[in-house]
Amino acid sequence: MTSESATTPTGGAAPDAPLLTVRGLRKSFGEHVVLHDVDLEVQPGECVVLIGASGSGKSTLLRCVNLLEQVDDGVITLGGLDITDPRVDADEVRSRTGIVFQAYNLFPHLSVLDNVTLAPRRVHRVARAEAERRAMAMLDRVGLAEKARARPDDLSGGQQQRVAIARAMVNSPQLLLLDEVTSALDPELVGEVLDLLRDLRAEGMTMILSTHEMGFARNVADTVCFLDGGRILEQGAPAEVLGAPREPRTRQFLSRLVS
Amino acid sequence: MPAGPVPGPAAVVGGEAAQQDAASWSPSTVEVERRAYRRSRATRSAAVSAVSTVVVLGVLAWLVTHSEGWPRVQETFFSWDKAVSSFPAVLKGLWLNIRLMIVCGISILVLGLTLAIMRTLRGPIFFPLRLIATVYVDLFRGLPLLLLLLLLGLGVPALRLPNVPTELVFWGAVAIVLSYSAYVAEVFRAGIESVHPSQRAASRALGLSNGQTLRHVVLPQAVRRVTPPLMNDFVSLQKDSGLIAVLGATDAIRAAQIETASDFNYTPYVVAGVLFLCLTIPMARLTDHVARKQGWHGAGGAL
Ligand SMILES: Nc1ncnc2c1ncn2[C@@H]1O[C@H](COP(=O)(O)OP(=O)(O)OP(=O)(O)O)[C@@H](O)[C@H]1O
Ligand SMILES: [Mg+2]
Numbered sequence: 001m002t003s004e005s006a007t008t009p010t011g012g013a014a015p016d017a018p019l020l021t022v023r024g025l026r027k028s029f030g031e032h033v034v035l036h037d038v039d040l041e042v043q044p045g046e047c048v049v050l051i052g053a054s055g056s057g058k059s060t061l062l063r064c065v066n067l068l069e070q071v072d073d074g075v076i077t078l079g080g081l082d083i084t085d086p087r088v089d090a091d092e093v094r095s096r097t098g099i100v101f102q103a104y105n106l107f108p109h110l111s112v113l114d115n116v117t118l119a120p121r122r123v124h125r126v127a128r129a130e131a132e133r134r135a136m137a138m139l140d141r142v143g144l145a146e147k148a149r150a151r152p153d154d155l156s157g158g159q160q161q162r163v164a165i166a167r168a169m170v171n172s173p174q175l176l177l178l179d180e181v182t183s184a185l186d187p188e189l190v191g192e193v194l195d196l197l198r199d200l201r202a203e204g205m206t207m208i209l210s211t212h213e214m215g216f217a218r219n220v221a222d223t224v225c226f227l228d229g230g231r232i233l234e235q236g237a238p239a240e241v242l243g244a245p246r247e248p249r250t251r252q253f254l255s256r257l258v259s
Numbered sequence: 260m261p262a263g264p265v266p267g268p269a270a271v272v273g274g275e276a277a278q279q280d281a282a283s284w285s286p287s288t289v290e291v292e293r294r295a296y297r298r299s300r301a302t303r304s305a306a307v308s309a310v311s312t313v314v315v316l317g318v319l320a321w322l323v324t325h326s327e328g329w330p331r332v333q334e335t336f337f338s339w340d341k342a343v344s345s346f347p348a349v350l351k352g353l354w355l356n357i358r359l360m361i362v363c364g365i366s367i368l369v370l371g372l373t374l375a376i377m378r379t380l381r382g383p384i385f386f387p388l389r390l391i392a393t394v395y396v397d398l399f400r401g402l403p404l405l406l407l408l409l410l411l412g413l414g415v416p417a418l419r420l421p422n423v424p425t426e427l428v429f430w431g432a433v434a435i436v437l438s439y440s441a442y443v444a445e446v447f448r449a450g451i452e453s454v455h456p457s458q459r460a461a462s463r464a465l466g467l468s469n470g471q472t473l474r475h476v477v478l479p480q481a482v483r484r485v486t487p488p489l490m491n492d493f494v495s496l497q498k499d500s501g502l503i504a505v506l507g508a509t510d511a512i513r514a515a516q517i518e519t520a521s522d523f524n525y526t527p528y529v530v531a532g533v534l535f536l537c538l539t540i541p542m543a544r545l546t547d548h549v550a551r552k553q554g555w556h557g558a559g560g561a562l
Pocket of ligand 1 (some may be wrong): 029032034052053054056057058059060061102252
């Protein structure tokens with residue numbers, strides 16, 4: 001389509017088999033086509049950041065990758081397996097990817113600890129003690145170990161967000177999807193989450209995240225994709241896309257952000 | 260929300276492009292193959308369910324019709340001639356059930372909702388209202404409907420109070436409304452209390468009063484949530500409207516009973532049963548359909 005720029009992961013990684021490929025993805029809701037012909041490649045250990053105006057399709061793209069939406073057309077592969085094939089076990093695919101939602105979506109009837117241990121215990125059949133040990137380690141990491149017994153409704157927005165990250169991370173997913181995880185956080189906490197994500201990336205975690213914060217994008221991204229009206233208009237290293245955008249539409253979007 | 264990204268003209272352009280694209284787009288071969296596969300799975304599921312249904316029903320029918328007592332049962336419960344001859348009388352009786360159901364149904368909804376709201380009012384001034392509603396629910400939910408019917412239907416007319424109707428059907432209906440509104444009030448109350456407190460907070464923050472919050476935010480969500488259990492109560496009401504037969508009113512069941520009295524052929528009861536099913540099944544399907552179309556169940560917010 002408009003942009004043919006190949007994905008160029010920084011860090012000099014050899015272009016070996018990508019962990020995730022998206023080819024010609026199309027998704028509509030009724031008459032409204034939300035994603036058109038989206039192509040994307042994510043190498044293992046790469047961090048891809050999606051930017052774009054509200055309603056440009058960032059959340060929808062992440063939901064398609066996690067098979068929460070059935071695509072209209074196109075192929076998504078994860079670790080070489082075509083996950084858009086209806087013969088594929090969607091639950092198994094989802095258990096290999098973690099997603100953190102824009103609105104957290106914690107289970108209000110479960111304590112923080114039970115939110116985090118639910119999938120390990122019920123999906124992966126980990127024993128309770130082991131699951132709780134891992135969950136506590138994860139909660140400690142996001143700085144919420146002392147809130148383990150609290151209910152999600154009793155936490156602040158930023159704390160809920162961090163619980164959601166812990167819940168997604170506790171399964172050690174191959175791919176972590178994060179939808180505007182910093183939008184509810186104060187600058188200090190944004191810094192904390194940023195550090196957390198940087199640590200995760202240093203450990204080789206592959207991530208796709210959407211954000212409205214360009215500073216965050218510049219800091220954490222290997223590749224930045226600019227979405228506009230459901231198309232990836234421009235993608236490349238953050239210095240290129242954010243620093244010297246080629247597309248007028250990208251320039252317009254970024255200049256509005258600055259002003 | 261960072262200041263800035265206003266979906267301005269560009270977003271509109273995106274929308275137009277989307278429309279054009281929607282017109283010219285045709286699925287790729289991969290997608291066509293995937294759809295064919297999904298369709299074949301759907302066809303297979305339909306075939307499996309059809310075959311298993313036919314087999315199960317067939318076996319049941321065979322067992323019943325080959326049982327020893329079947330010819331006798333067939334004659335006393337499923338006699339076609341008797342069905343035809345009793346049909347008009349039973350149908351006439353059913354008309355009473357239908358009228359009762361509609362009048363009682365509406366009264367029950369109004370009274371039940373009022374009671375539920377009374378019970379959920381907060382603040383000390385409303386204590387008497389809460390108390391009345393609580394006592395009412397405890398009392399009428401606890402008394403057997405049959406007892407209420409007999410007390411009101413036979414007792415009150417016997418008092419011969421001036422200006423009070425003495426018709427059996429009227430008092431039968433009152434008994435049904437008293438009993439059912441106590442149940443329905445509890446269903447509504449569960450719905451009202453299941454609406455998350457943050458919804459009230461958001462509404463009050465917009466400047467809506469307590470009453471407006473209830474009217475425009477809480478009740479619409481509560482009512483949608485409790486529609487399926489309410490339907491359950493209404494199906495049950497349709498059947499219990501037959502209980503007024505104990506007062507001697509000629510509803511469908513009573514009419515069937517009269518028909519059977521002459522020759523001890525019970526087919527009229529089966530006719531009445533089938534007619535009741537003809538009322539309740541379409542109503543249940545209709546509510547399912549409406550609820551699905553409106554996206555009432557599990558319609559979550561944005562991601
Ligand atoms: N379930 C749905 N039904 C109908 N339309 C939907 C649905 N989900 C999303 N959309 C539409 O798809 C478009 C893209 O939505 P999406 O949530 O992906 O945007 P976004 O880029 O994540 O925006 P934001 O930055 O505000 O989160 C929007 O126009 C939205 O109205
Ligand atoms: Mg979004």
